[in-house]
Amino acid sequence: MVLTYDDALDVHLDNAIPVLDSLGLKATFYITANASKGRMYDWKRVAQNGHELGNHTLYHPCLGGEGREWVIxxxxxxxxxxxxxxxxxxxxELYLxxxxxxxxxxxxYTCGDTETSEGSFIPEIKDKFTxxxxxxxxxxHIETMDxxxxxxxGLDGHSAEEMIQWAEKAREENALLVILFHGVGGGHSLNVSLENHRKFLEYLKTNEADYWVTTMEEAAQHCKDQKP
Structure with missing residues (x-):
């Protein structure tokens, strides 16, 4: 199980980290460097406390066009x-x-996008990261994991009960579940409430014998080591 938080939002520091730390759970925070610079020392403390600072580009570029008018x-x-x-x-990477x-x-990937005007940039970066x-x-599933x-x-108004269902399905199938948070109690148009966020994390803590909650880097490395 991996909990990921995208875009280096203030609500991650103010709302998510206190709950995670109180329960002893580790997560991965995908950092957009330009967005994080105002609180870089807070993010340094996040890393010192065992969370992963993942790479989420410098300026968060995405593909624009129809339906993406917000992309400058x-x-x-x-x-x-x-x-x-x-x-x-x-x-x-140097910043992190x-x-x-x-x-x-x-x-x-920012917005899940993998292409520039020249096509896919995956071949140029895939060997730089775990x-x-x-x-x-x-x-x-480890057999088919890419x-x-x-x-x-990704979460957008989902309930704790829905997240728990995903977790239980992953447990039944011995699969890796990765969850993507943006807003936590606000801070982004894609949002989960504080109550549902806390309730899900408390479920994971209560059932820690059934779930290994770790960083994306550690989970991916473990899966690589176990992959047939």
């Missing part, structure tokens, strides 16, 4: 070439290493 031209991946996104990812001192981590997380809502596209369930 300078952050539109259609206006990037492959070298530009790779350099942005590499600069974020300055915070946590680590040379091994995972990456999450795994790359996508956004498709599926469980991950470490360049780890599946996850």
């Amino acid at each position: 031209p300078e952050n539109d991946l259609r206006n990037y070439n492959t070298q530009e996104i790779v350099r942005e990812i590499e600069m974020t 290493r300055a915070l946590d001192g680590k040379s091994s981590r995972t990456f999450a 795994a790359l997380r996508g956004v498709d809502s599926q469980l991950n 470490f360049t596209d780890i599946k996850c369930y």
Whole structure:
């Protein structure tokens, strides 16, 4: 089981981290470096407390176009070439290493997008990370796991009961469940309430004998070691 939080939001520091730490649960926070700079020392403490700081680019570029009018031209991946996104990812890696001192981590595609104007940039970054997380809502089974596209369930108004159902299905199938949080008690249009967030985490703690809750980097490395 992996809990991931995207975009380096203030609510992750203010709302999610206190609950996680109170229960002794570790998570992965996908850091957009530009968004995190105002609280970089808070993020450094997050890493020191055992959470993973994952790479989520420097400026969070996404593919623009119809339905994506919120993507400004300078952050539109259609206006990037492959070298530009790779350099942005590499600069974020240097930033994160300055915070946590680590040379091994995972990456999450911004908006789940994997292409620039020149096509897929996956071949240029796949060997830089233990795994790359996508956004498709599926469980991950070790026999078929694609470490360049780890599946996850994104949250938007979901209840704790729904999350518990995903967890129980993963347990039954001996699969890796990855959950993607954005807003936690606000802070993003994709949001889960504080109550449902806490209730789900408390369920995981209560049933810790049944679930290994860890970082994306550690889970991916374990799956690689176990993969047939």
